[in-house]
Amino acid sequence: MSWDDDVTADVNDELFWDPKVDSAAIAVSADDGTVTLRGTVGSLREKREAQKAAQRVFGVISVNNQLKVRLLDGQGRADSDLRGLVLQALMLDSLVPTTVDAKVTDGFVTLTGTVDWQYQRDEADLVASNIAGALEVFNEIGIAPSAPNLADMEDSITKAFKRNAAVDADGIQLSTIDGAVTVKGTVRSWAERDEAIAAAWAAPGVTSVRDDLMIKY
Incomplete structure (x- = not known):
């Protein structure tokens, strides 16, 4: 084989x-x-x-x-009903701020608004994707940090990599420009890639993360 x-x-x-x-x-x-x-x-x-x-x-x-x-019979929902369920679920989740909104077209959910952190964006996406009847979720939520701290961003992320036992910091390189972070290099698995990207997003002031990591076994 x-x-x-x-x-x-x-x-x-x-x-x-x-x-x-x-x-x-x-x-x-x-x-x-x-x-x-x-x-x-x-x-x-x-x-x-x-x-x-x-x-x-x-x-x-x-x-x-x-x-x-492919939804089973009885699981399909009108767009207005699906939007209502998504908005209610978002409202009940304490990690999702009230600045997040949703619209639904033919079962496809689009999330909009702004948040301070990537984890809030991820949480809103997860919540919406769990609603029965949603065919796909498009996450257009923007990140607008309330108090960006760009001076030591690269150093902070590098230290986070080194603290994380699941990440080989020596194989990863960083560059930052005005809150935009690029992560490149090689990792040993998807799990390591996810840990590295999550660590980059966790730094205060980060508005975007470009994933240029390569997985090499």
């Missing part, structure tokens, strides 16, 4: 192993470490969980998620 055949088999096994994913209608292919997922799933959350499962597999460099959300 080729390397891609092994990756495909391992991703299939991981999808089957994950109880949050119904792998019966998912087809997997791999090309030089790039995994493509095709087929249908019952919810947007399941689509995202399938991608996470694929990213956990050794040898996977990137995931092209082409899964389609």
Whole structure:
């Protein structure tokens, strides 16, 4: 078997192993470490969980998620009803500020507004994606830090990398311009990549993070 055949088999096994994913209608292919997922799933959350499962597999460099959300009878909602459910869920989550709004078109949710931190943006995206009936979530929330501190941003992020046992700081390089951070270099897994990007976003004053990291096994 080729390397891609092994990756495909391992991703299939991981999808089957994950109880949050119904792998019966998912087809997997791999090309030089790039995994493509095709087929249908019952919810947007399941689509995202399938991608996470694929990213956990050794040898996977990137995931092209082409899964389609196909709602079961009775799960479809009018756009106005879906928007109301999304807004209510956002309001009930203490991590999401009231500056976040949502609109819905044909089951596709678009999040707008501004927040101070990336974690708030991520939380709003997670909350919206968990609402039954949502086919996809487009996150257009902007980040407007209330008190940017650009002077020691690069040093602070570098120290965060070194504190994190899951990150090999020696393989990562940083550059910052007016709150925009670029992270490049090599990491050993998707998990390490996620840790590095999360650490970069956590620095005060960061408005965007460009991920130029390469996964090398």
